[in-house]
Amino acid sequence: MSQTLQNRASPDAATQLDIYRRMIRIERNDDATRTQIRRGRITAPYYSARGQECIPAGISSLLNDDDKICTIYRGIQDMVAKNMPLRPLWAEICGRVDGTCKGKGGPMHLTHPETGVMVTTGIVGSSMPIANGFAWASLLDGTKQVTVAYFGDGASNIGAFHEALNLASVWKLPVIFVCANNGFAEHTRYENGTAVDQISKRAIGYGMPGYTVDGNDPLDVYAHAHAAIERARAGEGPTLLECKTFRFMGHVFGDADGYMTKEEKAEAMAKDPLPLFRQKLIDDGVATAEQLDALTAEIEAEVNDAIEYAMSCEFPSDDELRRDVFAEEIPA
Amino acid sequence: MSQTLQNRASPDAATQLDIYRRMIRIERNDDATRTQIRRGRITAPYYSARGQECIPAGISSLLNDDDKICTIYRGIQDMVAKNMPLRPLWAEICGRVDGTCKGKGGPMHLTHPETGVMVTTGIVGSSMPIANGFAWASLLDGTKQVTVAYFGDGASNIGAFHEALNLASVWKLPVIFVCANNGFAEHTRYENGTAVDQISKRAIGYGMPGYTVDGNDPLDVYAHAHAAIERARAGEGPTLLECKTFRFMGHVFGDADGYMTKEEKAEAMAKDPLPLFRQKLIDDGVATAEQLDALTAEIEAEVNDAIEYAMSCEFPSDDELRRDVFAEEIPA
Amino acid sequence: MSTDTVEMVKMNGLQAINAALMEAMEADSKVLVLGEDIADNEGGGVVGVTKGLSTKFGTDRVKSTPISEQAIIGAAIGAAMAGYKPVAEIMLMNFTTVAMDMIVNHAAKLRFMSGGQSQVPMVIRTLTGAGNQTAGQHADFYEAWFAHTAGIKVVIPWTPADFKGLYLSAIQDPDPVMIIESGKTLFVPMDTPVNQGPIPLGKANVVMPGTDLTLVSYGQMMFTVMQAVEELGKAGVSVEVIDLRTISPWDKETVLASAEKTGRLLVVHEAGKNFGPGAEIAATVQEELFGKLKAPVGRLGAPYCSVPFAKKLEDAFLVQPPAIIAEAKRLAAMG
Amino acid sequence: MSTDTVEMVKMNGLQAINAALMEAMEADSKVLVLGEDIADNEGGGVVGVTKGLSTKFGTDRVKSTPISEQAIIGAAIGAAMAGYKPVAEIMLMNFTTVAMDMIVNHAAKLRFMSGGQSQVPMVIRTLTGAGNQTAGQHADFYEAWFAHTAGIKVVIPWTPADFKGLYLSAIQDPDPVMIIESGKTLFVPMDTPVNQGPIPLGKANVVMPGTDLTLVSYGQMMFTVMQAVEELGKAGVSVEVIDLRTISPWDKETVLASAEKTGRLLVVHEAGKNFGPGAEIAATVQEELFGKLKAPVGRLGAPYCSVPFAKKLEDAFLVQPPAIIAEAKRLAAMG
Ligand SMILES: Cc1ncc(C[n+]2csc(CCOP(=O)(O)OP(=O)(O)O)c2C)c(N)n1
Numbered sequence A, B: 001m002s003q004t005l006q007n008r009a010s011p012d013a014a015t016q017l018d019i020y021r022r023m024i025r026i027e028r029n030d031d032a033t034r035t036q037i038r039r040g041r042i043t044a045p046y047y048s049a050r051g052q053e054c055i056p057a058g059i060s061s062l063l064n065d066d067d068k069i070c071t072i073y074r075g076i077q078d079m080v081a082k083n084m085p086l087r088p089l090w091a092e093i094c095g096r097v098d099g100t101c102k103g104k105g106g107p108m109h110l111t112h113p114e115t116g117v118m119v120t121t122g123i124v125g126s127s128m129p130i131a132n133g134f135a136w137a138s139l140l141d142g143t144k145q146v147t148v149a150y151f152g153d154g155a156s157n158i159g160a161f162h163e164a165l166n167l168a169s170v171w172k173l174p175v176i177f178v179c180a181n182n183g184f185a186e187h188t189r190y191e192n193g194t195a196v197d198q199i200s201k202r203a204i205g206y207g208m209p210g211y212t213v214d215g216n217d218p219l220d221v222y223a224h225a226h227a228a229i230e231r232a233r234a235g236e237g238p239t240l241l242e243c244k245t246f247r248f249m250g251h252v253f254g255d256a257d258g259y260m261t262k263e264e265k266a267e268a269m270a271k272d273p274l275p276l277f278r279q280k281l282i283d284d285g286v287a288t289a290e291q292l293d294a295l296t297a298e299i300e301a302e303v304n305d306a307i308e309y310a311m312s313c314e315f316p317s318d319d320e321l322r323r324d325v326f327a328e329e330i331p332a
Numbered sequence C, D: 001m002s003t004d005t006v007e008m009v010k011m012n013g014l015q016a017i018n019a020a021l022m023e024a025m026e027a028d029s030k031v032l033v034l035g036e037d038i039a040d041n042e043g044g045g046v047v048g049v050t051k052g053l054s055t056k057f058g059t060d061r062v063k064s065t066p067i068s069e070q071a072i073i074g075a076a077i078g079a080a081m082a083g084y085k086p087v088a089e090i091m092l093m094n095f096t097t098v099a100m101d102m103i104v105n106h107a108a109k110l111r112f113m114s115g116g117q118s119q120v121p122m123v124i125r126t127l128t129g130a131g132n133q134t135a136g137q138h139a140d141f142y143e144a145w146f147a148h149t150a151g152i153k154v155v156i157p158w159t160p161a162d163f164k165g166l167y168l169s170a171i172q173d174p175d176p177v178m179i180i181e182s183g184k185t186l187f188v189p190m191d192t193p194v195n196q197g198p199i200p201l202g203k204a205n206v207v208m209p210g211t212d213l214t215l216v217s218y219g220q221m222m223f224t225v226m227q228a229v230e231e232l233g234k235a236g237v238s239v240e241v242i243d244l245r246t247i248s249p250w251d252k253e254t255v256l257a258s259a260e261k262t263g264r265l266l267v268v269h270e271a272g273k274n275f276g277p278g279a280e281i282a283a284t285v286q287e288e289l290f291g292k293l294k295a296p297v298g299r300l301g302a303p304y305c306s307v308p309f310a311k312k313l314e315d316a317f318l319v320q321p322p323a324i325i326a327e328a329k330r331l332a333a334m335g
């Protein structure tokens, strides 16, 4: 009952490389974050998206800077894919005043309007209703901007999902609802929380297209995102994309993983999209191993630079508690 | 995509008469309520369900006293169909201490556990999550009781609907979700609020059966309710029934109806299920016109008795504000 | 019209809000309106506050919505962050409960959590108040919840002039503002300046000067208060009446100055007394004016129960003039 | 074990709640537990409070749920009305915002609106508190909202013994009770009676007698308070410390008796000061003890902003011992 895409767009070689670049940037950044936490240099809660890189990478390769995203606590991959600069990102997760939110928001509330990172929320389901508002504004502005709302499979069971998808469809809003279905909501298996075998089927109830996508295949993500974004830019309304994937690192950094078997984890990790896509690029002659290694090195340098920059920044002054509550500072 | 019922149960003659009795009891009671309001003898807000009688009548003919219902502000028809006695009902809507809620709840919060009228809510969507709780209790008790959650088409756009249907399906709860789709949510037309052409299609997203039912045809309501109730009693889980109908009297007593055309209203009222079903009963030889008139007279007497009883009851004492907040009375 | 005579017209709160919305939408194309049934096809709002707006400004800017309060506030938040000034209606205050996440965790916090990058200039309109037998789920005052929540302003006007002026300010305010339309205040006509301009948020209105006691209230309770004050005047108790207008941030300066002058303060509201708005005012005043008051700060509010249905109980539930008079006299007799 | 020596064991709040739930479920087959991730297949709760329950009592009585807070509270309400005693978890207090309708308009009101026909004996468990850099949406204290809402009791324990005893009472209470698990209180081991029985709701605990000042607090703030009190003792200020334990209905009698004795009162909580729980206590005490206090009632609480992320800001956001010491000394020096 879930739909099958009719016209499949394929990324050209340059775009494939661009997608790969985004994936590597996500993965290297994620790896560095976990390393820094392990070393005690960061103390924030961290929700790794290792394994889910294809999804935002494929989608972002089709987005412009002024297209917008609303994402969630497990959302740094979405920002990195959207080309958010790493220095203010790292300064933020290190709680420094030079962080993009002056250290007030931290990793769960990263925001960077210049690259379209509009909202990061820690409340399951809340990225979707707010994304609608940006999309409504785009319609009023008469631009062709689209807004992407990222969320998880568990989030598809909360009321806000339902209200947002229905409203977006009634109002024909240019939103792409992207569900990263990693099979778990915290420790709860998909089928113990979700009464339907494919989340994409819920789109039927909102009169919008819904697709189940191989979230480990950048080309499948690209094709579906392409259709959804085209549809949105053409003023035809929203699309629901359910991208099937896996979180390699559990729910939150330090997670014990006791709720899954070693076998299923191993099986999922064997499908790690990064080495597979790398090999494909080489096999298809899109890039050589050397070129890809150079790309990785370049990105590692960018990540390291961001970390060292962040660690050198100041902590915010206590006066910040009186600022940004309202536009006007609250008197001491 | 909406489902078609396979095995259609038909009510026998006695049951058809029983359904008709419930319909007439609803209609006579509704008429009397509007008359009393017009005369200034009742001051409460009133949401007439004139036109929607078949739905609760057909369903209740299949329910036992200990089956439960959770309903809404437009819910007196559901209670009357469930055989709630009219004296405490009327005393309540007249704000008397002998009302079923001692005058504290009024028409929007009528409650009568003896006949299974468990919750009446004024908050759109809220009948459904609570109905799940009763159904969970029935499962634990090991009874075959079912719970019916009544709500409107507009309510199918609110988050609570989504959460409740999903949970009920995952937990295989014995609930029947009955949506009276009367084409309007207050003044908003169905299609301006709801992105799908049939609410029953939303059942797909919850992995449960969903049917669109002719809510003006008691036999169609009966057949679908029969299937849903059987399924629930068999422990197979919930069903969504979308019963298409029309509210003849607008949203609330005094409603100006400016948001619909005279023609569509006239067309809908031409399908008034009461005279149609009456004629069918006569045509089919289930009852004679005289028998049906006698039934009506009997019911009118019951309604009139309830009204006069209610008007003779005392108003509650101010001490009631300190009672029933908690089990223990709050000290003065 | 000369500069010193103000041309007046009789209008009610509903008309004043409508005028404010018309004016704001006319002057600023960024102003949007959304909510259930608010466009003209749907009757221009269930009590008609938004009548005419969609006809004049189109259904792109004036949108009726599904019954989806989270989606309503969410859409308003996003549009506000994108540079618009949405005015979102939650039909009744009890229905804010289904949108609390959007209001509290998002609208109120996004500026702070983003370190000032996000702004959410939106207005949330909502109606409430007992007196119409709508019972337990349609009449609550929860302004204390929102006053306790950092990042959102809370306004409860009484007069049509204030409705007009406070709406004009709220719509242009760079931060989220909740305006609570309090029952009768929508329907009672009063003299109103034809060209009523913006009235600043956060400023109370000293409605009547007095010497024996300061009485602070707001919303439809002001009608009750004014009745009581008239009686008190006849009984020789001179009351300084303050209409608070904005509950958060409230006008400490005006209240403290008055309470210091009269030496006595009584706060009256329709919200529950227990952990209610009056508690903050009393707690602040007892601290700031310690040793300077002739009587403790008095509070009157709803009892600890839901709003009852029966008219008789609803009357007992609401603070009535005799209770105000008795409490005012008790305080006035002290010190 | 003799009748006068109480056998003690070191346990933390988490273990105490777990013990209370085990005991309650064992003794009463009507007790149910539900919430996200709470069954053993899901790890027995994200911090392990409910560990072992589903294994022992089965997944019919101990149910993990979808991420659907309205459905969770709704199911608990219905089951409670049908004669069960559900204990429903809302993982963190900020997530109560998505279930406010169910909590406020339904759980708290159904008994009253039905004229006593419905009873809703359920417990809502929720965790919150700053100190772990979880930032603006995971650490708020909103007990003032629920204390302002008629029909639901609000409990915030500090010690493991209180967790055990208050949980046992709350589960058997005929009305809805919200128990807020306050950050560190789950994790700090303390001496706890092995057979700790029920402790009545609504009764404060005088933790330490004193003569100069009464200090009222609760939850994890008690740890901070105890640090400050030790310093104050060294500085010669004798503080009577009261752990409020139940926020609504709060123990007026105990607080008033103590404040009358010492003549001074300071309320400290992690919730925002503005329109916070301390306001009700201050407002009540200034009224009941007017003229009998040597100083105004002092209040310390969070500033008017969201919980910030950076550790440095989070430390500045939370009330710390020096602030308590300074305020206590200021008050103690008066009168
Ligand atoms: C309203 C709400 N309820 C509960 C939580 C706690 N919580 C945080 S993440 C999470 C699981 C979400 O699962 P999913 O949507 O599948 O996203 P994933 O974490 O797998 O990426 C839960 C329950 C929350 N943040 N918000």
Ligand SMILES: Cc1ncc(C[n+]2csc(CCOP(=O)(O)OP(=O)(O)O)c2C)c(N)n1
Pocket: B074, B122, B123, B124, B125, B151, B152, B153, B154, B155, B156, B180, B182, B184, B185, B186, B251, C036, C067, C069, C091, C095, C098
């Ligand atoms: C959460 C919430 N939002 C808004 C309302 C106001 N309201 C009352 S009835 C209604 C329309 C409901 O329409 P529908 O579900 O179709 O039921 P009907 O009245 O047609 O029977 C609305 C919007 C409410 N009671 N609760």
Ligand SMILES: [Mg+2]
Pocket: A152, A153, A154, A180, A181, A182, A183, A184, A185, A186
């Ligand atoms: Mg997931």
Ligand SMILES: [Mg+2]
Pocket: B152, B153, B154, B180, B181, B182, B183, B184, B185, B186
């Ligand atoms: Mg309807």
